[in-house]
Amino acid sequence: MGECLNILSVKVILSLRIDYLHYLLECNRLLSLKIIGNDILSNHVLYELGNFSPIDAKAIIQCLIQHTTFNLEPALIDKLVQDLAEELGEVRPIELQVVGAQLQTENITTLAKYEELGNNAKQELVKRYLREVVDDCGTENQPAAELLLYLLTDDKGTRPLKTRAELERDLQVLVSDIATDSNKLDLVLEIFVKSGLVVLLPESPADRYQLVHDYLATFIRQQQEPKLTQVMAELEKEREQVKKLRQLMAELKAERRQRKISEAKLNSFLKRALMGSVAAGLVLAGLAVIAWDSARKAAISEINALTNSSEAFSVSGQYPDALIEALKAGGKLKSIDGKTKDTFTQMRTVTTLQQAVYLQPNEPKENRAIEVNTLKGDSPVNSVAFSRDGQKLASGSADKTIKIWDMTTGKLLNTLTGHNSPINSVAFSSDGQKLASGSADKTIKIWDMTTGKLLNTLTGHSSPINSVAVSSDGQKLASGSADKTIKIWDMTTGKLLKTLTGHSSYVSSVVFNLDGQKLASGSADNTIKIWDITTGKLLNTLAGHSNYVSSVVFSPDSQKLAFGSSDNTIKIWDMTTGKLLKTLNGHSSGVISVVFSPDGQKLASGSADNTIKIWDIATGQVLKTLTGHSNEVKSISFSRGGQKLASGSADNTIKIWDLTTGKFLNTLTGHNSSVNSVAFSPDGQKLASGSADYNIKIWDLTTGKFLNTLTGHNSPVNSVAFSPDGQKLASGSADYNIKIWDLTTGKLLNTLTGHNSPVNSVAFSPDGQKLASGSADKTIKIWDLTTGKLLNTLTGHSSPINSVAFSPDGQKLASGSADKTIKIWDLTTGKLLKTLTGHSSYVSSVVFSPDGQKLASGSADSTIKIWDITTGKLLKTLAGHSSYVSSVVFSPDGQKLASGSSDKTIKIWDITTSKVIKTLTRNSSYITSVVFSPDGQKLASGSSDKTIILWNLDFDDLLRSGCQLLNDYLIKHPVVLADLPTCQTPFRLEQGVNAKNQITDDDMKGLQNEQ
Structure with a gap:
């Protein structure tokens, strides 16, 4: 640096915080700084970078968006600068960065949309920013992340510097389980640092962590302090539950045995009593009631234990164990007489079964792939390969052996021995008659x-063999070695044909293209080389990874090349142009193995993060994440048809995955922006969705396809509602208008104008004759749908109306507003009946119970409140969401309530007990709307991630789906099938099973008699 300072044409700029200026004193001691008078802290070389003036802040915003597609309304820029400068008269750069980034994330470009966030929109955006960073840590790590943020602040509102050891110690004091999981702590810290929220300061003897700005310290302290006690209590409770789970299962088994003994004794006693006198009848009746009640309580206890077990298996990624336990709970629930079922147990069983059938634990955006079988060995499995016909699987292991498995039965056919070091790679010839194995020997x-x-x-390599590949004609074999070379061999004679040199570090992977004329090699020198097999010449070198390349693979048509790296990414290259097409990000640790599906449409990747991901090549999106291995996935292979995937892991197992099953949950995609509102048709056959892309889509729920797109609004559609007869649809938009559509023809029937701000909510009266609309202009308007005329305008709220709802009898209307209140109106007179107060932030959603006796309200204060309509009294407050509640809806039977939130979750509540029955997590962004189908068997959720998800709550359908998913597994594991009566009927066991494996009703009767 001293030499640079002496070059007049070079300017050296150092940017650092004021509390680190003392480090510059070392420069005075170590360097010659005559050019600045040996005084690096002099005023003429030291410049303070302070806050922006409001004028500068406005200019900066305008400059940043000038050449982008993200255009902010001038009125929004003015309001934003005003809010940011409100506290100090200046704008903090960090606050502008955080708020601006969140505006872009949520696509908030207008003042109206900004003001919908409430009275303190700026604070709400910062809150959401912090929530997204915490959410990025994963559901299971969120409590740890929240506590870590809190620990990086102090009661003075400053940002103490803390080492990892200090943070771990502090966490140990709060909740011991977090601190003992070193990987969890490191993951959270890594995400915080990469997000820019926390700064990693390299120091000796230990690195230290610090929040990026004092402003965030105060904010985090205010946000987290009230939650800390609750979070700690929840974590302690969770730890106790996990601790007791095994004990509970052991007690459950003992209880089952004891209950069978008790029931046998009771039956014997009843028989003896019946042979006595008639006078004993009353006693017998009493005993029967006692026995019935005991059996009921024991059954419910068993069901709850099984659902606990299923959820624990889901969290730990142990599939199909989670589904098996859920099916056991479902079968037990089905066997109980209907009168004994309580709402909480029934709904919890259904939602646990739903989770096990549909959801990949901790991967809320993918569909479940089914683990058909697990083949166990005694050492880490380094390589797996399917034979061309898919009938056999070869696995190479660290125990120096190759095992050959029968894919139909899962049985071991042969063990090949001869190598005297671990096997690193195996490959079948195209005809399946030969197998090549490369070893560390x-x-x-x-x-x-x-x-x-x-x-x-x-023989010929001077170091371990890392990879082998056979050409498509079976004539040549390629081997890549730690000696930095690739060798080409004649497969028939075993002669060495060529040695390819050029890599500067060990070769980790080799692969032939389709015609066998080219070879790709990946190396620890971070490059991939393309070779001409005929001449042995190097054709191209592809670079771009920041760490070593672990695996390379050609697409089936040889037009693309994919390679995985220890930098956690996969890159896809165009072989014609040599250009990089895509970089796939998603793994949290190094990618060890990649392979294309036979149709070239998908790519599978195995990683040191213990997971396999299935990617869509066209979009670059993750389709599925397969969890279940307890150690790194070292090798993966598709079957010929692409329906199965084999994975070999350092956990000593090979898992076979069925990729065609499990796709029962329907995700409706097609909108180009946030889905703001969803509504079921009265017959439950259709779904309407309104989006920020200005469009309304009508979906057929039988096929999952969209029937029609209704266009006409020129701003985001905020609300949609079906008429009671299902013939019409109303839509409210930010263009200030309400449109009425004919659903048979898709034509626009009428446009209702009169509001002078965005329309946030629309609702039909129960008789379909009227429509209510709530607007940001603080008014509710009642319209006559026959004439299109305005009947009444209800005024009284002091802030925008976010939600309106008719009572079931059509006599009352409820409205929720950003003024934090709910108002109940008499629709005959237009008079205000009641004002309900209690929320501490804006009310986003209101809904009447089916009987009209209660009202539920969701708010930005993260709570739902249940009100008595007659008295106006608050009955219950449901707390559990970690961010604002955007939508609430009662189930058709009035026993349950669903709520959607910006914390990306949907919660289903038991109204009687106020308990959360289930939390549904699958959307990648905040939930905007939730609605039950008329029969209560489905729940639809709209999200700002542009999707609608249909959640299946049909108990019988879930049982059928679960049994179908486990079909192959149960055939190979008859002992498990024997414990699942609900899956034992021929209807549940799919056709096509070999006759010798088919289980008949007679077999099951015999088995039951044995039991």
Whole structure:
């Protein structure tokens, strides 16, 4: 640096915080700084970078958005600068950065949309920013993340510097389980640092962590302090539940045995009593009631234990165990007489079953792939390969053996021995008659698959063999080695044809293209090289990874090349142009293995994060994340048809996954922006969705396809509602208008104008004759749908109206507003009947119970309140969401309530007990709207991630789906099937099972008699 300072044409700029200026004193001691008078802290070289003036802040915002597609309304810029400068008269750069980024994330471009956030929109945006960073840590890590943020502040509102050891110690004091999980702590800290929320300061003897700005310290303190006690209590409770889970299952088994003994004794006693006198009848009746009640309580206890067990398995990624336990609970619930079922137990069982059937634990955006079988060994599995016909699977292991498995039965066919070091790679010839294996003993062996005999041993490498590949015609073999070379061999004679040199570090992976004329090699030198096999010449070198390349693979048509790296990414290259097409991000640790599906449409990747991800090549999106391995996934392979995937892991197992099953949950995609509102048709056959892309889509729920797109609004659609007869649809928009549509023809029937601000909510009266609309202009308007005329305008709220709802009898209307109140109106007179107060932030959603006796309200204060309509009294407050509640809806039977929130979750509540029955997590962004189908069997949720999700709550359908998903698994595990009576009927066991494996009703009767 001293030499640079002496070059007049070079300017050296150092940017650092004021509390680190003392480090510059080292420069005075170590460097010659004559050019600045040996005084690096002099005023003429030291410049303070302070806050922006409001004028500068406005200019900066305008400059930043000038050449982008993210255009902010001038009125919004003025309001934003005003809010940011309100406290100090200046704008903090960090606050502008956080708020601006969140505006872009949520696509808030107008003043009206900004003001919908409430009275303190700026604070709400900062709150959401922090919530998103915490959410990025994963559901299971959120409590740890919240506590870590709190620990990086102090009661003075400053940001103490803390080492990892200090943070771990502080967490240990609060909740011991978090601190003992080193990986969890490191993951959260890494996400905080990469998000820019926390700064990592390299120091000796230990690095230290610090929040990026004092402003955030005060804000976090205010936000987290009230939650801390609750979070700690919840974490302690969770720890106790996990601790007691095994004990509970053991007690459950003992209880089952004891209950069978008790029931046998009771039956014997009743028989003896019946043979006595008639006078004993009353006693017997009493005993029967006692026995019935005891059996009921025991059954409910068993069901709850099974659902607990299923949820624990889901969290730990142990599938199909989670589904098996959920099916046991479902079968037990089905066997109980209807009168004994309580709402909480029934709904919890249904939602737990729903989770097990549909959801991949901790991966809320993907569909479930089914683990068909697990093949266990005694050492880490380094490589797996399917034979061309998909009938066999070869696995190479660290125990120096290759195992050949029958894919139909899952049985071990043969164990090939001969190598004297771990096997790193295996590959079948195209006809399946030979197998090549590469080993750390520096040799390649060729095996006869019919006899299992060794045909040839190829020697020549001076270091371990990391990868082997056979050309499509079966004539050539390629081997990549730690000696930095690739060798090409004649598969028939075993002769060495060529040695390819050029890599500067070990070769980790080799693969032939389709015609066998080219070879790709990946290396620890961070590059991929493309070779001409005929000439041996290097054709191209592809670079771009920041760490070593672990695996390379050609697409089936050889037009693309994919390679995975220890930098956690996969890159897709165009082989014609040599250009990078896509970089796939998603793994949290190094990618070890990649493979294309046979149709070239998908890519699978195995990682050191213990997961497999299935990617859509066209979009670059993750389709599925497969969890279940307890150690890194070292090798993956598709079956010929692409329906199954095999994975080999350092956990000593090979897992076989069925990729075609499990897609029962319907996700409706098609909108280009946030889905703001969803509504079921009265017959439950259609769904309407209104979006910020200005469009309304009508969906057929039988097929999941959209029937029509209704266009006409020129601003985001905020609310949609079906007429009671299902023939019309009303839509309210930010263009200030309400439109009435004919659903048979898709034509626009009428446009209702009169509001002078965005329309946030529309609702039909129960008789379909009137429509109510709530607007940001602080008014509710009542319209006559026959004439289109305005009947009444209700005024009284002091802030925008966010939600309106008719009572079931059509006599009353409820309105929720940003003024934090709910108002109940008499629709005959237009008079205000009641004002309900109690929320501490704006009311986003209101809904009447089916009987009209209660009203539920959701608010930005993160709570739901239940009110008595007759008295206006608050009955209950439901707390559990960690961010604002955007939508609430009663189930058709009035026993349950669903709520959607900006914390990206939907919660289903038991109205009687006020308990959360289930939390549904699957959307990647905040929930905007939730609605039950008329029969209560489905729940639809709209999200700002542009999707609608249909949640299946049909108990019988879930049981059928669960049994179908486990079909192959149960055939291979008859002992498990014997414990699942609900899956034992021929209807539940899919056709196509080999006759010797088919279980008949007679077999099951015999098995039941044995039991």
